Amino acid sequence: MKYNKINGQHFLSMVENASVRLENEKAYVDSLNVFPVPDGDTGTNMSMTFTAAVEEIRKMTSTSIGEVSKAMAKGALMGARGNSGVILSQIFRGIAKGLEGKEDVNPYEFSLSLLEGSKSAYRAVMRPTEGTILTVIREVGEQSTEYHTDDVADLFGKIVEYGSETLERTPDLLPQLKAAGVVDSGGMGLLIILKGMNEALLNGFKIAERKEEDKYEEYVAARDTHTEITFGYCTEFIILAEPDQGEFKDYLETMGDSIVYVGYDDIVKVHIHTDEPGLVLARAGEQGELTKIKIENMREQHRELQGTSRGEENVPTPVAQPIKNNEKEKYAFISVSVGEGIKEVFEDLGVKYVV
Numbered sequence: 002m003k004y005n006k007i008n009g010q011h012f013l014s015m016v017e018n019a020s021v022r023l024e025n026e027k028a029y030v031d032s033l034n035v036f037p038v039p040d041g042d043t044g045t046n047m048s049m050t051f052t053a054a055v056e057e058i059r060k061m062t063s064t065s066i067g068e069v070s071k072a073m074a075k076g077a078l079m080g081a082r083g084n085s086g087v088i089l090s091q092i093f094r095g096i097a098k099g100l101e102g103k104e105d106v107n108p109y110e111f112s113l114s115l116l117e118g119s120k121s122a123y124r125a126v127m128r129p130t131e132g133t134i135l136t137v138i139r140e141v142g143e144q145s146t147e148y149h150t151d152d153v154a155d156l157f158g159k160i161v162e163y164g165s166e167t168l169e170r171t172p173d174l175l176p177q178l179k180a181a182g183v184v185d186s187g188g189m190g191l192l193i194i195l196k197g198m199n200e201a202l203l204n205g206f207k208i209a210e211r212k213e214e215d216k217y218e219e220y221v222a223a224r225d226t227h228t229e230i231t232f233g234y235c236t237e238f239i240i241l242a243e244p245d246q247g248e249f250k251d252y253l254e255t256m257g258d259s260i261v262y263v264g265y266d267d268i269v270k271v272h273i274h275t276d277e278p279g280l281v282l283a284r285a286g287e288q289g290e291l292t293k294i295k296i297e298n299m300r301e302q303h304r305e306l307q308g309t310s311r312g313e314e315n316v317p318t319p320v321a322q323p324i325k326n327n328e329k330e331k332y333a334f335i336s337v338s339v340g341e342g343i344k345e346v347f348e349d350l351g352v353k354y355v356v
Contacts, residue, residue, distance in 0.1 A: 002154070002205065003152045003154065003155075004152060004153040004154050004202065005107060005151055005152065005153070006105040006106060006107050006153065007066065007105060007106060007111070007153050007202075008064045008065070008066050008104060008105040009061070009063050009064045009065045009066040009067075009068060009069035009070075009104075009105075010064050010069075011066075011105075011206060012066050012069050012070060013058055013059070013061070013069055014201050014206035014207075014208065015197075015198040015201040015202065015206070016051075016054070016055055016058075016073065016194075016197075016198065017055055017059075017201075017208050018197045018198065018200055018201035018204075018206075018207075018208050018209055019051070019193070019194040019195070019196075019197030019198045019201070020048075020051050020052055020054075020055045020197070021197065021208060021209045021210070021211055022193055022194070022196065022197035022200070022209060023044070023047060023048045023051055023190060023193050023194055023197065024048050024052065024211060025209075025211060025212050026044070026193050027044030027045050027047070027048040027190075028044060029044065029189075030043050030044025030047065030186050030189050030190045030193070031043060031044040031045055031186070032044075033183045033184060033185070033186035033189055034186040035177050035178065035181045035183060035186070036130075036132075036133065036175060036177045036178060036185065036186075037084060037130075037258070037259045037274070038230050038235075038259075038274065038299050039181075041302065042083060042302065043083065043085045043186035043187055043190060044186065044190055045082075046082040046083030046084075046085050046086040047083075047085050047086055047089055047187070047190040047191075048190075049080065049082045049086065050077055050080055050081045050082055050083075050085075050086035050087075050089050050090060051077065051089065051194065052080070053076050053077060053079065053080020053081075054073045054074070054076040054077035054080065054090070054093060055073070055076075056076065056080075057072050057073060057075060057076025057077075057079075057080075058072045058073045058076065064104065064105075065103070065104050066100050066103055066104065066105055066106055067097075067100045067101050067102050067103045067104070070093070070096055070097040070100045070114075071097045071100075071101065073093055073097065074090065074093045074094040074096070074097040074265075075265070077089065077090035077093050077094070078090040078091075078094065078263065078265050078268075078270055079239070079268075079293070081237075081270060081272075082237070082295070083235065083237070083272070084187075084235075084259050084261060084272055084274075085134060085186070085187040085190060087125065087237070087261040087263060087270060087272045088122050088125065088126065088134055088135065088187065088261065089134070089187075089190070089191070090263070090270070091118075091121045091122045091124075091125040091261075091263060092118040092119070092121065092122045092134075092138050092191070093118065094118075094121050094263075094265070095114070095117035095118035095119065095120055095121025095122065096114045096115065096117060096118040097114075098114075098117045098121065099111075099113050099114025099115070099116070099117035099118070100114050107151070107153070108150050108151065108152065108153050108155070108156040109146070109149070111153060111156065112142070112145035112146045112148070112156060112160075113146060115138070115141055115142035115145055115146075115160070116142035116143065116145075116146055117142075118138055118142060119135075119138045119139040119141075119142040119143075122134075122135055122138055123135060123139070125261050125262065125263045126260075126261055127250070127253070127254065127260040127261070127262060128258065128260065130175065131174045131175070132171045132172070132173075132174030132175030132178060132185060133171070133175065133185050133187055133188060134185065134187030134188045134190070134191050136167060136171065136174060136185075136188070137164055137167045137168055137171070137185070137187075137188040137191050137192065138191060140163060140164075140167040141160055141163045141164050141167065141195070144159075144163040145159060145160050145163060153202065154199075154202040154203060157195070157198060157199040157202055158199060160195055160199065161192070161195050161196050161199050164188075164191065164192045164195050165192060167188070168184050168185065168188045168189060168192055169184065171184050171185040171188055172184060197209070230299055230300050231258065231274075232257040232258055232259075232273075232274040232275050232276050233274075233276055233298060233299055233300045234274065234275055234276065234278045234296055234297065234298060234299065235259075235272075235274055235295075235296070235297040235299050236257075236272075236273050236274070236275055236278040236281055236282070236295070236296050237270070237271060237272040237273070237293075237294075237295050238270075238271055238282065238285060238291050238292070238293060238294040238295070239268055239269065239270050239271075239291065239292050239293045240268065240269040240271065240285055240288050240289045240290070240291060241267065241268055241289050241290040241291070241292060242267065242268075242269060242288050242289025242290070243264075243267055243269075244264025244265075244269050249284065249285070249288055250262055252284055253271070253273055253281070256273065256275045256277060256280065256281055257273045257274045257275030257276070257277075257281075258273075258274050259272065259273065259274040260272065260273045260274075261273075269288070269289075271285065274299070278296045282294065335355075
């Protein structure tokens with residue numbers, strides 16, 4: 002069926018179907034994950050992010066694609082997990098910007114929103130790397146604006162085609178992918194989303210059914226990828242404050258890599274790979290109240306994928322040991338906390354007294 006325009010309810014059905022498709026194939030996306038670190042969770046993080054976004058708009062009754070996409074962008078940011086999840090949230094933030102104020106859109110207007118999605122994602126990443134999800138959304142946006150049609154379904158067929166072609170080229174742009182013999186996992190996750198949206202257009206906006214996850218253990222590229230993880234802790238959080246465009250961002254640059262910094266209204270979403278999550282959180286707490294704090298040990302995740310122990314990998318990962326109540330400690334860590342969120346993090350890291 003031909004669609005000259007799509008509105009907010011059409012868009013909702015498209016992203017709902019995409020969410021199901023991504024959930025069904027997240028294990029496959031996980032299996033491709035070797036960059037920026039081979040911790041095998043890209044598909045899971047993208048799926049959780051996208052699910053949070055869809056849940057935000059399911060309760061909406063508006064038919065305005067501008068209103069629906071705006072709510073989706075906010076939901077994606079609040080629920081974003083991992084590097085890929087935060088970048089995905091920014092793609093849809095840019096799309097929402099391109100659709101702002103519109104009740105419905107034609108093919109060209111939607112293609113322009115994809116270009117805005119690309120710009121938003123690149124702005125959020127402090128050190129953009131080509132051969133990733135960034136490359137896929139950029140080339141999809143650029144090429145789709147050059148394709149002229151009056152049918153949204155026809156446009157989406159081309160969008161999927163452009164995305165597939167770009168994804169196949171990612172190993173030529175990123176040596177880690179070529180060495181592992183895989184395409185970029187984040188780019189694959191995005192392509193699955195675009196395919197899911199296209200499928201809804203072709204099927205009269207019917208929503209696919211969830212199915213039991215396929216297992217891709219034998220294809221997990223991270224298992225055979227031996228790489229030194231420079232910064233061991235994937236750390237992310239939200240600051241309830243106005244975005245700081247200067248000092249705090251500069252500080253993050255000195256503390257790790259894979260940094261994504263996103264300001265949205267009166268909140269800031271931060272993602273960083275660091276060896277000092279406690280210090281990062283303490284400095285972040287000076288900016289405002291913290292929420293949705295998550296710290297994951299990526300070296301441990303990688304060891305689990307490879308089936309090795311910490312001793313075999315010989316990485317000096319600190320582990321907090323419990324202290325028996327009847328023992329007197331010779332030494333103890335004491336920290337000053339600015340909120341309950343940081344207090345819990347410090348306690349998990351082995352701090353004895355938090356004041």
